[in-house]
Amino acid sequence: MPHSAHSSSPSPSQDSQEEGFASLPPFPSTVPTAPLFRISLAKLTSQDEAEQERCWQACRELGFFYLDLRGCTPGCALLSDADALFELMRVFYALPVGEKVKYDFKKEGSYFGYKGYGEGIVDASGGRDRNEFYNVSKDDVLGVSARLPAPACLSGRKERALCKAFIEESHAVCSTVMELLSTRLPLREEARNQGALGPLHRLQAPSGDQIRFVRAPPQEKRSQGVALGEHTDFGSVTLLFNRLGGLQVRLPPSMDPVAPATDGMSETEQTLCQDGWCYVRPLRGHAIVNLGDALVKFSNGRVRSNIHRVVAPPGRQGEEERWSLVYFCRPGDEVVLRSLVGDGDAAGGEEGEDVTAKEWILRRALGRREVGGWEKSGGTEEGSMRAGGMRG
Numbered sequence: 001m002p003h004s005a006h007s008s009s010p011s012p013s014q015d016s017q018e019e020g021f022a023s024l025p026p027f028p029s030t031v032p033t034a035p036l037f038r039i040s041l042a043k044l045t046s047q048d049e050a051e052q053e054r055c056w057q058a059c060r061e062l063g064f065f066y067l068d069l070r071g072c073t074p075g076c077a078l079l080s081d082a083d084a085l086f087e088l089m090r091v092f093y094a095l096p097v098g099e100k101v102k103y104d105f106k107k108e109g110s111y112f113g114y115k116g117y118g119e120g121i122v123d124a125s126g127g128r129d130r131n132e133f134y135n136v137s138k139d140d141v142l143g144v145s146a147r148l149p150a151p152a153c154l155s156g157r158k159e160r161a162l163c164k165a166f167i168e169e170s171h172a173v174c175s176t177v178m179e180l181l182s183t184r185l186p187l188r189e190e191a192r193n194q195g196a197l198g199p200l201h202r203l204q205a206p207s208g209d210q211i212r213f214v215r216a217p218p219q220e221k222r223s224q225g226v227a228l229g230e231h232t233d234f235g236s237v238t239l240l241f242n243r244l245g246g247l248q249v250r251l252p253p254s255m256d257p258v259a260p261a262t263d264g265m266s267e268t269e270q271t272l273c274q275d276g277w278c279y280v281r282p283l284r285g286h287a288i289v290n291l292g293d294a295l296v297k298f299s300n301g302r303v304r305s306n307i308h309r310v311v312a313p314p315g316r317q318g319e320e321e322r323w324s325l326v327y328f329c330r331p332g333d334e335v336v337l338r339s340l341v342g343d344g345d346a347a348g349g350e351e352g353e354d355v356t357a358k359e360w361i362l363r364r365a366l367g368r369r370e371v372g373g374w375e376k377s378g379g380t381e382e383g384s385m386r387a388g389g390m391r392g
Contacts, residue, residue, distance in 0.1 A: 021243040028315030030264040032257035032278040037065040042072035063291040063304035078169040089213035111365035130227040131216035138209035170327035174237040191340040205332035214324035228310035233292035235330030240288040242324040246313040247280040300339040333358035
């Protein structure tokens with residue numbers, strides 16, 4: 001589907017004050033970008049019917065959209081706390097590697113805590129990732145579970161209060177999206193009587209919800225490539241804040257990217273933009289929202305969890321460290337991932353699978369931390385790339 005028919009995605013000529021970030025090189029006009037809708041949180045929360053319909057369309061067609069957080073108190077608070085967490089993650093990543101690896105809990109069967117540079121698998125051949133990240137457990141911060149060991153820079157009252165506020169604000173945004181989906185999906189009567197999607201994602205229920213701090217150093221030009229391998233997200237809704245390019249989505253055959261405004265794409269960028277891959281342009285004042293596997297399963301494929309990956313930032317942005325802040329909203333640990341809609345067929349190519357959210361997330365997350373684990377780390381990627389996308 002052509003861009004003009006699909007979205008209000010930014011073009012390279014739009015207001016640079018909205019698109020740029022101070023002190024960072026601008027996103028280049030030489031690469032193709034994803035045609036994402038720009039959805040207003042203020043309009044969604046005020047029950048604007050046209051905005052709700054556009055959001056529903058975005059969830060069905062690509063499962064990715066920009067969420068404009070400006071113009072409402074909850075959105076502005078979330079932006080402010082996101083800025084503060086960008087500063088906090090710099091403090092954490094300044095720690096010596098020997099200190100950070102103390103908080104890698106993979107051997108304990110946990111995906112919370114630290115993952116070092118090159119410790120993740122990005123493809124079936126065993127290629128290594130090019131970033132490091134730290135996962136902060138929602139249950140830890142809110143007192144739903146026991147506290148996990150953490151470095152002093154993340155353990156103070158002020159720092160934990162900041163994480164708590166960000167979690168609550170992010171979860172509220174994710175709930176707004178799921179409330180909308182609950183009104184649009186043909187849920188079975190039993191599911192509606194039990195509250196639809198909301199009760200499956202209770203803030204105080206044990207779950208895999210987490211904040212993630214991500215740092216990716218610049219890559220050498222001769223070896224620029226994939227920093228985080230192609231995947232769909234494990235849970236329900238993801239909120240992403242980043243300031244440099246590098247995120248790519250793989251568009252379905254029915255959708256065209258926004259063409260570059262000028263020539264000058266490098267050979268590496270041309271290679272990275274083959275087979276439907278294109279960049280997502282970061283926007284100030286916005287989060288990037290995408291849906292995950294759980295919603296594909298609950299909706300029996302009526303919404304889309306799209307394949308995406310992270311590569312070296314394009315243009316001069318590739319000379320900078322790339323920092324990202326993510327909130328992953330996931331179903332409660334004991335929630336079984338199965339269709340809630342009327343036809344009841346299995347979704348996402350998982351016919352007959354009876355798996356809880358915790359089992360699904362552990363298999364996927366830890367599978368990408370071990371040699372030979374790539375195959376069992378898969379999600380709904382095959383369904384995501386079916387011709388025509390997800391079910392109507």
